[in-house]
Amino acid sequence: MKETIQIIDNQSGQLVDAEIFDEVALAHFIETQAEWRPVVLEAARALSKSPNQATLIPRHYHWDWTRKEAELKMLALKFYGLSCEERLQGIMKVETVARSCRLPEQQGKPLVYIDYIETAPWNIKQLMVPLGKAQQYRGVGSRLFEAAVLQSVEEDFKGRLGLHSLPGSEGFYIRECGMTPVGRDPHKQNLLWCEFTPEQARRYLAGE
Amino acid sequence: MKFNTDRKWLERRADQEDRHFISVGGLISTLDPTCQTELESTQSMETTKTAFARLLQLARRERRLSLENLAEKADVDLAELFKIETDEAFTPNLRTVHQLALVLDLPAKKLMVLAGLLQVKDVSLQQASVRFAARSEPIGNVSPEEHAALEEYVKFLNER
Numbered sequence: 001m002k003e004t005i006q007i008i009d010n011q012s013g014q015l016v017d018a019e020i021f022d023e024v025a026l027a028h029f030i031e032t033q034a035e036w037r038p039v040v041l042e043a044a045r046a047l048s049k050s051p052n053q054a055t056l057i058p059r060h061y062h063w064d065w066t067r068k069e070a071e072l073k074m075l076a077l078k079f080y081g082l083s084c085e086e087r088l089q090g091i092m093k094v095e096t097v098a099r100s101c102r103l104p105e106q107q108g109k110p111l112v113y114i115d116y117i118e119t120a121p122w123n124i125k126q127l128m129v130p131l132g133k134a135q136q137y138r139g140v141g142s143r144l145f146e147a148a149v150l151q152s153v154e155e156d157f158k159g160r161l162g163l164h165s166l167p168g169s170e171g172f173y174i175r176e177c178g179m180t181p182v183g184r185d186p187h188k189q190n191l192l193w194c195e196f197t198p199e200q201a202r203r204y205l206a207g208e
Numbered sequence: 209m210k211f212n213t214d215r216k217w218l219e220r221r222a223d224q225e226d227r228h229f230i231s232v233g234g235l236i237s238t239l240d241p242t243c244q245t246e247l248e249s250t251q252s253m254e255t256t257k258t259a260f261a262r263l264l265q266l267a268r269r270e271r272r273l274s275l276e277n278l279a280e281k282a283d284v285d286l287a288e289l290f291k292i293e294t295d296e297a298f299t300p301n302l303r304t305v306h307q308l309a310l311v312l313d314l315p316a317k318k319l320m321v322l323a324g325l326l327q328v329k330d331v332s333l334q335q336a337s338v339r340f341a342a343r344s345e346p347i348g349n350v351s352p353e354e355h356a357a358l359e360e361y362v363k364f365l366n367e368r
Contacts, residue, residue: 005211008222015215117230125226141230142221143211150209172228207217 007084008138016084016137020147024079024091031088032118039121039131046130077115080147082140090119090140094148101160102182103195111160111195112152117144145177149201159201164191177204258296259337259361260322265293266358267312269350282307292323299324318365336364 002021009016076097082090093116101109119140121127128135152159164185165173170192173179179194196204212218268278275293279286284304291298305323309316320326322337340361350358 001209003209003211006213006215006218008218015218020209020211119230124229126229135226138226139218139222140225142218142225145230146211146221147209150211154209166229168229172224172230176224176228205212207212207214207220 005082005143007082007089007140007143010135010138018082018084018089018137018140018143020080020082020143022078022080024081028079028081028088028091032091032120035088036118036121040127043121043127043131047127078151080144082144084137088120089123089137090117090144092117092144092148094151096151096155096157099162101162101195102193103180103197106160106195106197109160110155110157111162112148112155112157114145114148114161114163117141119144146205149196149205152196152201153205158198159196159205160198161196161201163194164188165194166191170194256322256333256337257299257324259340260319260324261293261296262340263314263319263322263358263361264308264312266350266354267314267362270355270358271312278308278311282311284308314362315365336361 002019002023004017005020006015007018008014076095078094078096080092080094081088092114095113095115096110099111099113101107101111120136122133122136123138123140125135149159149161152161161179163173163179170181173194174181177196178200179196180200182193182195184190185193268275273281275289276286278284279289282289282304284307288300288304289308292300292304300323302320302325305319305325306316308314309319317326318333321333340357
């Protein structure tokens, strides 16, 4: 799968073409390690001077992607990449087998589980501000999230989607995306499990 | 896949995204010892580089050498020497550090570690560097306290 979509160039405010694809290769993982990590560390150091901000630094920026190579071949997992101007701008990992719905009205039904979303640090406003820089592209994470919802629709899961949100991201998934907070998961560092029903997913895609 | 092509939809989603981290995973502050180690190691390198800059400056002033004198004696670039003493994030080149070690009679290998050119996990060196950096000031004449701190630190570097 490879589709042309649009994201926003922050400097010009114009829409620019980008590609979203699911043929993520080891080279993409290496690219995130080599290019993203130094920028993230620099921003993390700047943020760590402010204790309140430091607690918000997402752990996943330090994932060792090269260890994920074996997972590329697993059918139940899917990796999406988003690139613009031949540079990787965001990456996402979803699962379709291991987890199911927890909301009472759709308990046990299959869903798409977002295990991981990361956008390149230069596209994250909160990381660029402490470095005195402007972000490059906007909407990258939203496009990846949209791809996960669309996958759920395509797999006949009707838009049902689940994820474990970080405390600093709960507002985004609950208030902005309209997911339902189901409860804290003691098996996943007590993070909040959030879920989309088909109706919520439909509203998200339609922008209602 | 049928992605939304409406510009307003995208702008609204981008605005929402800009107000939050959208992470799915865990927190750096509570999880993942590998990333904590990486951050700590970066911070520890900053401390040893501060100690490196202070050490060179004090050792130079102890010998009553100006920056120009030292650059000439060590046959190193004056601008690089100036950078070493004033910019603690700066990483000098290997030859410069070697030459400075010779002229200032300091252990070259230790100096390279302090300059960030060699990486070794050495807790006592880190602690000694923090103590030294805390006891020395970057400007003015070498005070008796600074002299004592310098002597103690150089002795520590030479002993190991």
